Every structure is written in structure tokens, then in C-alpha cells.
Amino acid sequence: MSQSRYDYDENSETWPYFALTSVLVPLVPATWSLVRENLTRGSKDVDELRPVSWFRPYNESAQKHYKSKKRTKSIFSRKFVLVALGWLLVAGIMYQIMVQEVVIGETNFDPWKILQIDESASEKVIKAAYRKMSLKFHPDKVDTSKMTPKEIEAVDSAYVLINKAYKALTDDAVRENFLKYGNPDGPGDIKHGIALPKFLIEGKISPLLVIAYVLLIAIILPSVVGSWWNGVRSYTKQGLHVDTAAHFLDILINYNPAKLYQIETVLEYLSSATEYKSIDKSLTPEKVLELLLSHLERKTLDSKDEQLKLEVVAITPKLIIGFIDIASNFRNTDICLKLVEAHRCIIQALNIENNATAYKYRQILQLPGVQLDALDTKQPIYTLGKLLKNLSVKPEKFLSCANTDEVLKLASQIPLIEPLECKFKVTGESYVPPNSTVHISLKFLVKSPAHKSKPETSKLSEEVRETQLKEQETLETLRNPMKIVEDQPAIKLSTAPVYFPDPEYLKENNGWIAFLIIQRDGKLGENPQYVSKVDLSNLRLTQEEFLESKAIVSTFKFPLTAPTPNEEGKFQFRLALRHLVYFGSDLDIPLVMEVENKPIETANKDLYEIEDPEEDSLAGALAQMRGESVRKIEDEYSSSDDESEEEEEEEIDWTDIDTDTDVEEEEKKN
Amino acid sequence: MSEESGTPAPSSISIYIPIVYVVVLLTTLVLFSVAHRRKKLSKLVSMKPIFKDNYQREMYLQLKNQTEPKVNDKVLKAALIRRGAEAIRRMIKLKEIQQYVNVLYQRGSIGDDVYESFKLQSKLQELELNELAMEAESFKKGWAQTFFPVCQEVTINEALRRRLSSLEPMKESLDHQWLKQVAA
Numbered sequence: 001m002s003q004s005r006y007d008y009d010e011n012s013e014t015w016p017y018f019a020l021t022s023v024l025v026p027l028v029p030a031t032w033s034l035v036r037e038n039l040t041r042g043s044k045d046v047d048e049l050r051p052v053s054w055f056r057p058y059n060e061s062a063q064k065h066y067k068s069k070k071r072t073k074s075i076f077s078r079k080f081v082l083v084a085l086g087w088l089l090v091a092g093i094m095y096q097i098m099v100q101e102v103v104i105g106e107t108n109f110d111p112w113k114i115l116q117i118d119e120s121a122s123e124k125v126i127k128a129a130y131r132k133m134s135l136k137f138h139p140d141k142v143d144t145s146k147m148t149p150k151e152i153e154a155v156d157s158a159y160v161l162i163n164k165a166y167k168a169l170t171d172d173a174v175r176e177n178f179l180k181y182g183n184p185d186g187p188g189d190i191k192h193g194i195a196l197p198k199f200l201i202e203g204k205i206s207p208l209l210v211i212a213y214v215l216l217i218a219i220i221l222p223s224v225v226g227s228w229w230n231g232v233r234s235y236t237k238q239g240l241h242v243d244t245a246a247h248f249l250d251i252l253i254n255y256n257p258a259k260l261y262q263i264e265t266v267l268e269y270l271s272s273a274t275e276y277k278s279i280d281k282s283l284t285p286e287k288v289l290e291l292l293l294s295h296l297e298r299k300t301l302d303s304k305d306e307q308l309k310l311e312v313v314a315i316t317p318k319l320i321i322g323f324i325d326i327a328s329n330f331r332n333t334d335i336c337l338k339l340v341e342a343h344r345c346i347i348q349a350l351n352i353e354n355n356a357t358a359y360k361y362r363q364i365l366q367l368p369g370v371q372l373d374a375l376d377t378k379q380p381i382y383t384l385g386k387l388l389k390n391l392s393v394k395p396e397k398f399l400s401c402a403n404t405d406e407v408l409k410l411a412s413q414i415p416l417i418e419p420l421e422c423k424f425k426v427t428g429e430s431y432v433p434p435n436s437t438v439h440i441s442l443k444f445l446v447k448s449p450a451h452k453s454k455p456e457t458s459k460l461s462e463e464v465r466e467t468q469l470k471e472q473e474t475l476e477t478l479r480n481p482m483k484i485v486e487d488q489p490a491i492k493l494s495t496a497p498v499y500f501p502d503p504e505y506l507k508e509n510n511g512w513i514a515f516l517i518i519q520r521d522g523k524l525g526e527n528p529q530y531v532s533k534v535d536l537s538n539l540r541l542t543q544e545e546f547l548e549s550k551a552i553v554s555t556f557k558f559p560l561t562a563p564t565p566n567e568e569g570k571f572q573f574r575l576a577l578r579h580l581v582y583f584g585s586d587l588d589i590p591l592v593m594e595v596e597n598k599p600i601e602t603a604n605k606d607l608y609e610i611e612d613p614e615e616d617s618l619a620g621a622l623a624q625m626r627g628e629s630v631r632k633i634e635d636e637y638s639s640s641d642d643e644s645e646e647e648e649e650e651e652i653d654w655t656d657i658d659t660d661t662d663v664e665e666e667e668k669k670n
Numbered sequence: 671m672s673e674e675s676g677t678p679a680p681s682s683i684s685i686y687i688p689i690v691y692v693v694v695l696l697t698t699l700v701l702f703s704v705a706h707r708r709k710k711l712s713k714l715v716s717m718k719p720i721f722k723d724n725y726q727r728e729m730y731l732q733l734k735n736q737t738e739p740k741v742n743d744k745v746l747k748a749a750l751i752r753r754g755a756e757a758i759r760r761m762i763k764l765k766e767i768q769q770y771v772n773v774l775y776q777r778g779s780i781g782d783d784v785y786e787s788f789k790l791q792s793k794l795q796e797l798e799l800n801e802l803a804m805e806a807e808s809f810k811k812g813w814a815q816t817f818f819p820v821c822q823e824v825t826i827n828e829a830l831r832r833r834l835s836s837l838e839p840m841k842e843s844l845d846h847q848w849l850k851q852v853a854a
Contacts, residue, residue, distance in 0.1 A: 233782060242781025246718070249780055253720055253767055258836030260843045325779055330770050 013100065018195035020093045027086040034083055038075075050495050052410070054403045055368040057498040058298060062306040066314070066501045111165035111178065119179070123170070130166040137162055240322040241274040248323050252330045261334055263342045263353050266323075267292050270342075273319050279311045288312055296351035298499065314502040316346050317509065324513070324528065331523040333515065340513060340578040347506070347581050349499035363387075363584035367411055368498040369401045376400065384411050384449035384584050412450040413494045414582050415536050417512070419444045420457065420469065420553065422575065424593045426564075427481045428473065432595050434566050439481060440516070440558040440575060440591065443469055446538040449584070451546045461549035468553040485557050488533040497581060508532070512577045512585070514558055519572035519590075531556050531577065568595050717787045721763075726756040727798075743809070750805055754821030755828060757798050762825070764792055 057063070112119050115129040135141060137159045147155070168174045194201075200209050236245050251269050259265075271288035291309040294301060301309060320343045327335045345352060348366040352359040358372055363384050365372060376398045381387050387395060388411060396404045421443040426436045445454055460469065468484075477483055491511045496503045512531040515524055534554045541550050558575065565571065571593040579585035730749040733741045775785045806817040 236780060237778030240779075242783060245780045246784040249771070249774070249784055250718070250720070252770075253763070254722070256836075258833060258840055260840060260847075326774060329774050329777075329779070330767070 014193065015195040015197050016093050016097045016100070020090065020097070023086060023089050023093065027083065027090065030079065030086070031083050034079060051503075052368050052406075052495050052498050054406045055498060057368070058300055059306060059310070059499065059501075062303070062310055063501045065307065066310045070502075111168045114161050114165040115169070126166070126169050130162065133162045134159070134166075236322075238322045238325050239318065243274040244319065245322070245326065247272055247274075248326045252327055252332060252335070255330070255332065255335070261338050263338060263345055264293070266320075266335070266338050266342045270316060270319050270323065275315055275319060276312060279315070280308060283308070283312070292316065292346070293351070295349055295499075296345055298349050310501045313346060313500065314505070317343050317505060320346070321509065328515070328524050328527050331525075333517055333522055333524050336515060336524065336528065337576070337578070340580065343580055344583060347497050347500045348583070350583075364399070366497075366583050367399075367407050369403060369407055370399055371401065374400045384414060385416075388412055388448075388450040389452060410495055412448045413539055414449060414585060415446045415491075415534070415539060415579075416449055416585050417444045417577060417587050418447045418454045419587065419589060420454075422589050422591060424564075424591065425481075428478050431598055432564055432593060434568065434595050434597055435563050438560050438564050438593070440560070441471075442556045442558070442575070442589070443553055444556065445551055446534060446536055446554055447546065447551075448539045448541075451541075451543060453547070455547045455549075455551050459547065459549055460551060460553065464549070464551070464553050468555065471555070482557055482559065484555050485533055488535050488554060491532055491534050491536060493581065494539075506581065509580050512579050512587075514556070515576040515578070516558060516560070517574040517576055519574055525573060526558070526560055526562070529558050564593065564595050568597055570594050713783075714790075717783070717790070720788060720791045721760055724753075724756060726753040729753070747809060750802070750809070751817075751821055751824060754802050754806075754817060755824035757795065757802055758818070758821045758825045759829070760795055761799070764795060768792075 112121070115126065115133055117125055117129045121129070137155060139156055139159055142155050168178060196209075200206065234242050236242060238245075240248075248269070268285075268289055271292065272285040273288075276283045276285075276288045291301075291305065291312045295309055295313045300306065320339050324336055324339050327339065341352075344350075350358065350362060350365055352362045355372070357377055358365060360382055361372065361375060361377070363382060364370055364375065364387060376393075379393050379398050381390055381393065381398055387398070388408060395408055399407060401407065419442060421441075423441060424432050424438050425441045426432055426438050429436070432438055447454065457465070457469070466472070471477065471484060493506065493510045496506060500506065509530075510532075511534065514529045514531055516526045516528075517523070518525045534556070535552050538546065538551050545551075573591040573593060575587075575589045575591055577587040577589075726749070730746070730753045733746055733749050771780070771785065771788050774780045802817070802821075803814040806814040
């Protein structure tokens with residue numbers, strides 16, 4: 001065999017394995033991800049938002065249609081089809097491997113197989129097998145009279161092979177070589193082969209193979225990679241299409257502070273988003289706006305438009321969130337707040353702009369089944385609280401809708417915020433020093449609109465007071481002040497809003513959005529934060545239980561990316577919390593940041609006092625947990641000859657241990 | 671395989687084959703580069719400008735190129751100041767939004783194209799200022815020093831006027847909204 005030649009897979013024994021491997025390598029991970037996706041979806045179904053069973057919205061059938069369409073789309077996706085095809089292919093190849101007989105010829109001479117014995121067979125067995133086989137295949141013993149010449153030749157070659165095999169096995173050296181290297185001549189060259197069947201290479205289809213190869217390398221591969229890369233680049237990190245993001249940016253750059261921005265204006269801006277084009281190419285911005293407005297008016301359209309409307313409505317909140325992200329970067333308070341309002345209007349299908357009565361009664365109208373025409377508009381019941389706690393007017397009379405009890409029950413499950421304490425906090429400090437990393441810590445009670453007043457702080461259970469209200473400072477909370485917030489369970493709304501078609505979206509965007517507004521110029525001070533982790537168990541308490549010690553205190557923290565100002569002074573802020581789904585759960589808290597520079601009290605500490613415990617000792621850890629000071633361990637590499645000098649250094653050092661680590665962590669996050 | 675080993679058959683490949691190969695390779699590369707450049711250019715042309723049309727600039731250029739009848743120098747100067755005022759306004763606006771756009775781009779909230787067009791706009795604006803300085807010099811030597819402060823004052827004045835004149839329509843629309851809510 002010449003060195004420059006490669007073997008093709010003459011007996012087609014290797015290429016099925018090759019094909020199997022190349023199919024399985026992408027197939028197995030794809031299958032795994034598909035299975036996991038479906039598993040997580042299955043488990044999510046358990047905590048899915050409960051639809052309202054006692055009220056049928058006007059668009060119920062359209063919503064059902066939309067949901068079933070979405071479900072089938074997600075199950076029979078392209079990925080699913082590809083994976084199924086892949087496994088079929090695998091089955092085919094496996095079958096090919098199973099049925100394939102290994103043709104024994106010169107190229108793969110296996111003496112054991114020829115004699116039909118085991119590799120461990122002893123000489124005796126070999127002899128016996130040989131005798132048996134040679135008797136069977138001896139040219140004289142086989143009746144060749146009725147055979148074609150070809151068959152006769154086959155029998156002859158079989159006999160020759162049997163003889164050869166016997167000789168190979170009875171010769172010890174040759175047998176050894178066979179066992180070790182698989183050929184009679186001992187260690188030979190390493191064979192290189194190409195696992196392609198020969199008919200592909202040397203048959204008539206070989207030009208086709210070359211063309212296929214060129215197509216794969218020169219056209220398919222670059223275009224696949226290119227389209228993937230374009231796909232990655234055409235969506236921003238927030239999931240907006242880049243054109244949409246550019247459109248939003250354009251609006252903000254040409255923002256006119258003298259113009260009054262309304263919900264309809266905002267929706268008009270949204271309507272030229274590129275995402276709507278992917279629903280239906282024929283959708284013009286005018287049409288989108290028309291559909292959105294008809295959704296707000298709860299108008300029924302013909303069935304085709306109704307479907308389009310739901311699809312348009314389903315993606316709109318996501319676009320709004322993306323718009324908020326860009327607008328908040330421009331520090332634009334007006335547009336941000338308007339966008340949140342629009343978000344709620346879309347989810348509750350309420351138009352609060354065209355009709356002033358609708359605006360006034362918006363909290364009541366968001367309840368399923370409540371109609372503006374049926375409301376007794378002489379009653380000044382504008383809030384959920386009034387609806388649930390007003391005893392002078394019967395709710396049945398005021399609402400005059402079916403299932404009043406259910407409506408009231410649903411209303412009482414809408415979470416409200418009762419703030420207990422809200423302040424700027426620097427971890428590990430009792431005041432706000434200049435140039436430090438600060439966060440806003442808001443302690444609040446979640447309460448139902450049906451709850452009256454709020455429990456006295458002294459009436460809260462001791463555990464709540466100690467751990468939730470006061471918040472102990474341990475090493476861990478010093479390192480990650482957000483931990484207490486992260487440990488809270490994610491918000492889970494009890495029921496899905498009835499008119500909005502996509503409950504999937506509401507699983508995540510169901511809390512409050514917090515804006516920090518600088519009072520001086522009315523602009524946003526920071527990017528907004530989402531309040532998405534709150535324990536809502538307070539909602540299930542009765543009035544008495546709420547006032548007694550059963551209530552739980554929740555925490556929300558708003559980390560500021562910018563450090564506190566350099567100079568001392570008072571700085572006014574406003575924390576605006578807006579609920580993303582429900583009307584009437586908003587809150588505005590004025591805040592003052594008092595930056596002061598307290599002298600380092602320990603500077604004049606008596607040197608002969610008992611020293612603070614060392615940081616890494618047990619006593620040190622305890623002291624740190626109690627919020628006391630500890631001595632920082634010196635850097636291992638710093639040589640400390642002069643003890644008094646070292647102590648002076650310490651005193652400066654340990655006061656900002658905490659802030660130091662904080663800064664580092666902030667940097668990592670960024 | 672053992673049959674194939676032996677003296678290699680004399681190659682029957684023509685001398686033109688490598689030449690054809692090189693020619694095909696080069697033409698593909700040239701075609702690709704031409705197509706790529708054309709695409710890039712068309713992308714640049716189709717880029718949406720950040721600002722709306724610059725009427726002040728158009729007006730000045732039209733007046734300057736008008737020969738029949740020749741435009742008075744004073745009119746031309748006034749038009750140039752208007753053009754300068756618009757340029758300054760854009761400059762201020764670009765400076766103001768630059769930080770926001772940078773942050774958005776770093777966070778991946780906007781695409782590469784917008785960012786490119788933003789940078790392009792900044793460059794164009796600088797060119798515009800240079801051109802303005804040259805134009806001003808062409809009227810009178812040394813005018814460029816006082817020209818820009820004048821333009822800035824015009825810009826600020828116009829901004830104030832815009833805010834002032836927007837108060838009336840703003841009041842009207844707020845009135846309208848308020849009345850609707852009170853009436854109900």
C-alpha cells in the first residue's frame with residue numbers, strides 16, 4: 001500500500017459508526033434541552049396563574065384560541081421536529097449496523113470468526129473446529145453439480161480461508177500477533193482511512209459529493225453562522241429589536257419637554273415597533289394603534305382581527321418594559337411614569353384617558369365583570385379600600401354585577417404597600433458618610449385593601465421585629481446587603497387579569513417598579529428597580545390577625561450605583577413605586593439623604609484599653625455580628641517591626657473594612 | 671490496494687488548471703469585496719439621521735448660490751448666523767445625550783447601527799462647525815471669534831422662546847383634560 005493513499009471504507013463497516021457519531025453528537029444535547037424545557041414547563045403549570053372561573057370576558061374564545069395556538073407552537077416547534085428526525089436517523093443507522101454482515105475477505109481476515117470459535121479457545125478446540133469446518137467445506141465433499149460457477153468459487157475460497165485460519169492459529173507466533181495487533185505480521189503501520197462508503201467516492205455520484213462538500217464549506221456554513229450572528233445582533237440585551245430600540249432612542253432624543261405626553265401618545269410610539277411586523281407583515285403602525293385602542297375599549301372585532309389584536313396585545317408589555325429601560329437611561333421621569341400607566345392599561349384593558357369617569361373609577365373597573373355603565377356613579381367610591389370597607393353602601397348595589405362576592409374576594413387579594421420605614425442606608429454604618437455606596441432600605445407591610453389601618457410596631461411578633469424589621473448585621477448581610485430581599489419568595493398573583501392573553505408574561509412582571517426621582521430637577525436619579533420578591537401571605541390574614549402579631553414585614557432595597565455626594569448636606573429624593581398590573585397600589589415616598597461626616601470616634605481611643613478581638617478569631621466573628629468593631633488582620637506580606645506604628649495604621653484601616661469590600665463587590669457586579 | 675502501488679501514472683493535468691484556479695479565486699474575492707463595499711455604502715446612505723432636516727443650512731446655501739439677483743451681504747450674514755445657531759443647538763444636544771447613548775450601548779440596550787450613526791452625526795457636526803468658521807472668515811477676517819458666541823446667544827434665545835410659546839398650547843391641553851375630569 002502506498003503511503004499517500006487513503007483507504008475508503010470498502011466493506012462499509014466503519015462509516016455507519018461514523019455517521020452515528022456525527023448524528024448523536026448534536027442530537028443528544030438537543031434532546032436533553034428539549035426534555036428539560038418540557039419538564040420545567042410541566043412543573044410550572046402547577047403554580048400557573050389561576051384564571052378567573054366565574055367571569056367570562058368578552059374575548060374568552062379568542063383568548064382560548066390564542067393560548068392553544070401558542071401551546072401547539074411550543075410543543076411542535078422546529079426543534080422538536082428536528083430532534084424526532086434525528087432519532088429516526090439514528091434508528092435507521094442502528095438497523096444498518098445490526099443487519100450488516102461482516103464480509104470476510106482478504107481485507108479483514110479474522111481466523112476465529114472463520115472457524116466460528118471463541119478467541120480464548122484452546123488448541124484442541126481449534127483443531128476440532130477446523131476438522132468440522134473443513135469436512136463441511138471441502139471441495140470434494142460439497143456437491144457442486146448443481147451450483148453456478150460463482151458459487152463453486154465461493155466454496156473454494158471459503159475452504160482456502162479455513163485452511164489459512166487454521167494455519168494462523170496453530171502457529172504460535174502468528175496467533176500472538178493476531179491477538180495483539182489483529183494481523184499476522186506483528187506491529188504494522190497505523191492505518192488511516194476515510195469513513196465514507198466507497199460508492200460515494202468512486203461511483204458516479206462522486207461529483208455530487210464534491211459539490212455537496214463545496215456547498216457545505218463555502219455556502220451553508222458561512223450563511224448559517226452569518227444568519228446566527230445577525231440574529232444575535234438584531235436584538236438588544238433587553239430583547240428588543242435593534243430597530244425598535246433605535247426608534248425609541250429617536251423619540252427620546254427629539255423629546256419635547258413642552259409637549260404633554262398621554263397614554264395614547266405612548267402607544268402611538270410603540271405601534272411602529274418592528275416586533276409587530278413579525279406577527280403579520282401587513283400590520284401598519286396605524287393598524288397596530290387601532291388594535292391597541294380597541295383592546296383598551298374592550299371592543300369585539302371580527303375573528304381575524306381579534307386574533308391579531310391578542311397577538312399584538314400580548315407582546316406590547318414587553319416592548320413597554322424595553323422602552324422604560326431606554327427612557328430611564330435618559331432620566332426621563334414623565335415618559336417612564338406614563339409608560340407604566342400604559343402597561344397597566346394594556347394589561348387591564350382599560351382606557352382611562354378618554355372618559356374622566358373611567359379615570360376616576362379605574363381601581364374599581366379593573367375588577368373582572370365590573371362595567372362602567374352598571375356602576376352607581378353617584379357614589380364616590382374610587383378606591384379598592386373604600387369598596388371593601390365602606391359600610392354605608394352595599395357593594396352589590398354599587399357594582400350591580402354578577403358574583404359580587406367573588407369580585408370582592410378578588411379585590412381583597414390585590415396587594416397594597418403600607419410603608420413602615422424608608423431610609424438611606426450604608427452597610428455597616430448608622431449614618432450616611434460622603435462618597436459611600438448607599439442603598440435605600442424600605443420596610444413595608446403588604447396589606448389587602450380590606451385591612452384597616454396598620455399594626456403597631458410593638459404588636460408585631462418579636463421574631464418579625466428582630467429579623468425582618470431591624471435586620472441583624474451579620475458578616476453575610478454586610479457582604480451582600482441585598483440578601484434579605486433575595487431570600488423572600490417571588491411574588492405570585494392569585495388570579496390572572498382576565499383580558500390579557502399571556503399569563504406567562506405576568507409570572508415575572510407582576511410586582512412594582514421603583515423609580516428614584518431627584519426632587520431638584522424632577523429627573524430620574526437611577527435606573528428603575530423591580531420589586532419582584534415579596535411575601536404576599538399577609539393578604540390572607542383577617543383584620544384581627546393583621547393587627548395582631550401575625551403580619552410579616554417585607555423589605556425592598558434600592559441600591560444606588562452612584563456614590564453619595566462628596567460634600568455634606570441634605571439631598572431630596574422621591575421614591576415612586578408603581579404596580580405593573582393593578583391600579584391603586586402605588587406609593588410615593590419623599591426621602592432626604594443626609595450626608596454627614598462624623599469624626600472617627602475611635603481616633604482618640606485609649607491605647608491601653610482592652611483591644612478589639614481579631615477579625616479571624618471566634619470572638620471577632622461574634623463581635624462583628626453584634627456590630628462591634630474588630631481588629632483587621634495585617635496583610636501577611638507587610639512586615640511589622642514597629643508595633644506602635646502598626647497600631648496607628650490599624651485604627652485608620654478598620655473603620656472602612658465594610659465599605660472596602662462593598663466597593664469591590666459593586667465592581668464585580670458591574 | 672496493493673495493485674495501485676507501483677510507478678505513479680504520469681499526470682495529465684493541463685498547465686491551465688492552476689491558472690484557472692487562481693483566476694477563479696481572485697475573481698471571487700474581488701466580487702466579494704465589491705459587493706461588500708457597496709453594501710456598506712448603501713447602509714451608510716440609508717442610515718436614518720438623528721436630527722430632522724437642517725433647514726437653516728439649506729436656506730443659507732440657497733441664498734449664497736443665488737446669482738440673479740445677487741443677495742445682499744447682510745441677508746447672507748443673517749442666514750449664516752441662523753445656520754450657526756442650529757449647529758450650536760445640535761452640538762449642545764449631542765453633548766447632552768452622549769453619556770446616555772454611551773451607557774445604553776455599553777449595556778447592550780441599543781444596536782451597533784444606531785451607535786455608529788450617532789458617532790457619524792458627531793463627526794458631521796464637527797465638520798459643520800469647521801465649515802461655518804470658514805464661511806464666517808470669508809465674510810470678514812476675524813469674524814469667526816465673535817461669530818460663535820453670537821450664534822450661541824441666538825440658540826439660547828430661541829430655546830427660551832420655544833418654551834415660552836409652548837406654554838399656551840400646553841395650558842390648553844391641560845385645561846382640556848382637567849375640565850373633562852371635573853365635568854364627570
